[in-house]
Amino acid sequence: MMERLQKLIATAGYGSRRWAxxxxxxxxxxVNNKTAQIGDKCEITDKVKIDSRPVDLERYKxxxxxxxxxxxxxxxxxxxxxxxxxxxVYSLLPKESxxxxxxxxxLNTSGLLxxxxxxxxxxxxxxxxxxxxxxxxxxxxxxxxxEDIKQLTTGIELEDGFAxxxxxxxxxxxxxxxxxxxVLKEGKKREVRRLWEALGFKVSRLIRTRFGEIRLPENLxxxxxxxxxxxxxxxxxNSVNLEFNHKK
Numbered sequence: 564m565m566e567r568l569q570k571l572i573a574t575a576g577y578g579s580r581r582w583a584x585x586x587x588x589x590x591x592x593x594v595n596n597k598t599a600q601i602g603d604k605c606e607i608t609d610k611v612k613i614d615s616r617p618v619d620l621e622r623y624k625x626x627x628x629x630x631x632x633x634x635x636x637x638x639x640x641x642x643x644x645x646x647x648x649x650x651x652v653y654s655l656l657p658k659e660s661x662x663x664x665x666x667x668x669x670l671n672t673s674g675l676l677x678x679x680x681x682x683x684x685x686x687x688x689x690x691x692x693x694x695x696x697x698x699x700x701x702x703x704x705x706x707x708x709x710e711d712i713k714q715l716t717t718g719i720e721l722e723d724g725f726a727x728x729x730x731x732x733x734x735x736x737x738x739x740x741x742x743x744x745x746v747l748k749e750g751k752k753r754e755v756r757r758l759w760e761a762l763g764f765k766v767s768r769l770i771r772t773r774f775g776e777i778r779l780p781e782n783l784x785x786x787x788x789x790x791x792x793x794x795x796x797x798x799x800x801n802s803v804n805l806e807f808n809h810k811k
Contacts, residue, residue, distance in 0.1 A: 565604040568594065568611070573682030575620045576661050577613070580686040586613060628681040630796050631656060632777065635676045636785040641667040652676060655786050665689060665774070666697070666750050674699070674771035675779040677799075687803035688775075694748045695802060698773035699755050700734070702742050704765040711762050715745075719761045726754055740767060775802055 569583035572592075577583070584601065586592050592599040593612040605611065607620040635641075635652055641664060643653040656662050656678060663685040665677040679685050687693060718727035734742030747754060756766045772779045776798045783789055791799075800806065 565606055568592065568599055568603045568605055570683065571605065571607060571620050572611070572613075572618070573663075573686050575607075575618065576626070576663070576680045576682050577618060579663055579682055579689070626660075626680060628684060628796055628800065629660060629679065630684075630791040630799060631662065631678045631788050632779070632783070632791055633676045633678065633788040634779060634783045634785055635668055635673055637671050637673045639786065640670055641676070652678075656788060668771060669753055669756075672769045672771065673785070674769075675774055675777070676771075677774055677777065681805075684800060684803065684805055687805065688799065689750070691749045693803055695775045696729070696773065697747045697750060697771065699745050699747070700742060700768075700770045700772050701745055701755060701759070701766055702736065702740050702768040703759055704739055704767050705763065706739075707741065707743070707764065711764075714762065715758055719758055721751070721754075721757055721761065723751060726751060726758055728758065744772075775799060 569580045569587065572578065572583040573580045583592070587599050587601055587603075590598050591614050593610075593615075594603060594605050595610050609620070611618050611620060633652060633655060638649070639655075640649050640651045643651055645651060652664070653662070660680040662678040662680060663682050665679060665685050665688050668674065668676060677688075688695060712731045712733075715728050715731055718725050728745045729748050730744075730746040732744040734744055736742045745755060751757075755769060759766050770779075777791065777795055780789065
């Protein structure tokens with residue numbers, strides 16, 4: 564069956580659709596010895612190359628969808644290339660599969676990160692139309708009033724568009740630093756920090772604690788990972804209308 568090239572590449576586990584689209588735009592993908600164009604369709608039996616290297620679109624077709632949860636530590640980068648030689652999240656993962664990251668966390672943010680061998684799942688989970696909750700524990704420096712919380716949930720115009728928290732829940736803390744639980748429906752770059760900073764507050768600590776129905780386990784240590792159970796993987800797949808393939 565003919566499918567869009569970027570979808571087949573993502574389904575095969577080589578990367579997200581957006582990643583594949585960028586490579587197509589850069590002229591780095593060939594189909595049957597011809598440079599691919601955006602909008603091209605092909606079959607899994609066609610000869611596809613990325614940077615002149617053959618890729619097997621059937622390789623992961625029957626592989627069980629796996630998802631890893633990682634408790635990222637602040638100071639670890641979400642990239643596998645860094646001129647400064649800093650530790651990256653990919654160095655912490657098992658080498659058995661080609662892992663696609665679901666969203667990112669900035670350098671100073673810690674907590675829950677998901678990775679999957681199913682590029683199509685990663686793409687759908689990250690797409691804004693999925694509107695999947697992302698929950699954070701955030702420690703804020705400054706006196707936050709009810710009017711501030713109302714403004715954060717009503718919305719603020721940032722430099723790259725309108726943004727708001729779906730929920731803000733007051734947590735604990737004493738003195739100038741207080742904890743809050745906030746929920747986003749999308750993941751703009753540094754959105755949590757920028758929303759608070761727009762009102763003059765400083766975020767002194769930020770931890771992602773939940774993505775959809777998946778919570779960060781209390782016993783998962785910093786920079787350690789675990790595999791989601793089949794039931795949890797099924798929840799993620801169902802949330803974006805994908806089928807669950809579990810090999811017993």
